Amino acid sequence: EDQVTQSPEALRLQEGESSSLNCSYTVSGLRGLFWYRQDPGKGPEFLFTLYSxxxxxxKERLKATLTKKESFLHITAPKPEDSATYLCAASNDYKLSFGAGTTVTVRA
Amino acid sequence: SAVISQKPSRDICQRGTSLTIQCQVDSQVTMMFWYRQQPGQSLTLIATANQGSEATYESGFVIDKFPISRPNLTFSTLTVSNMSPEDSSIYLCSAGLHTDTQYFGPGTRLTVL
Incomplete structure (x- = not known):
């Protein structure tokens, strides 16, 4: 069964404190790995696609990287406006499978 | 990218009734999908909306409960039928040229009493 796991579930950062979010995946016939940002009460906003x-x-303070088994979203010198839930999703030819997300809170 | 709108944005419904959610895309797209996002959880795919034919449902979701229409390349509806409080959730429409590139609507927040 396709599975996408994100860690940590929540991350509290001080403004300027860089960190990384992890997304590990097992998806048959992987086509791509996606990162979305979701603000409260809104739909996911597309950030990145990684294929290999x-x-x-x-993109700005965000950098996404991909290995054969996981992806990382690095947040460099975050600002309060980077506070959101970051979702990872893996696709095959058929559908996107989403992880549960990492909720990032950046304090000024 | 595609801009996606959904109506209604939110609704409060009584148990046993049905609600139809509309999804409109500003450009022609190949793929349209419906997702459910329960409070504090991630997105679960309900079905792929196929133009001119029956939707393709994921395990655990059935047509009688979630009938879907897609009459053309820019519009789809999802009906939540015979609702119960367990159907309270956010329902999201997504669209794109293929599975990879999906853009999401703002969601419909449904509360069933």
């Missing part, structure tokens, strides 16, 4: 091990993508 070794690939990296960056």
């Amino acid at each position: 091990a070794g690939e990296e993508k960056e």
Whole structure:
């Protein structure tokens, strides 16, 4: 069965304190690994797609990396506006399987 | 990217009634999906909405409970039938050119009393 596991469940950071979120996956016929950001009361917002091990993508203070079994979302010098739930999802030809998410809170 | 709207944004319904949620995409897309997100949990795929044919349901979801229509490439509806309090959840529509690239609507927050 396809499985996506995210850790930690919650992360509290001081503004400027860099950290990483982990996403491990077992998906048959993996096509891509996705990161989304979700703010309370809103739908997920697309951040990154990664297709092959070794690939990296960056957007502002976020950088996503991919290995054969896991992906990391690195948050560098976060700001309070980076507070959100970050969702990881793995796709095959058929569907996206989501992890439970990591809720990040950044304190000023 | 695609911009997706959903109606209603929220509703409070009585047990035993049905609610139809609409999803509109601003451009033609190949794939449309419906998800459920229960409080504090991640997204669970309900079904893939297929244009002009019956939706493809995931394990644990059935057509009688969650009938889905997709009459064209930009519009789909999900009905939650014979509701119970356990159906209280956020229902999300997503769309894209293929499975990989999915953009999400804002969601419909449903409360069943």
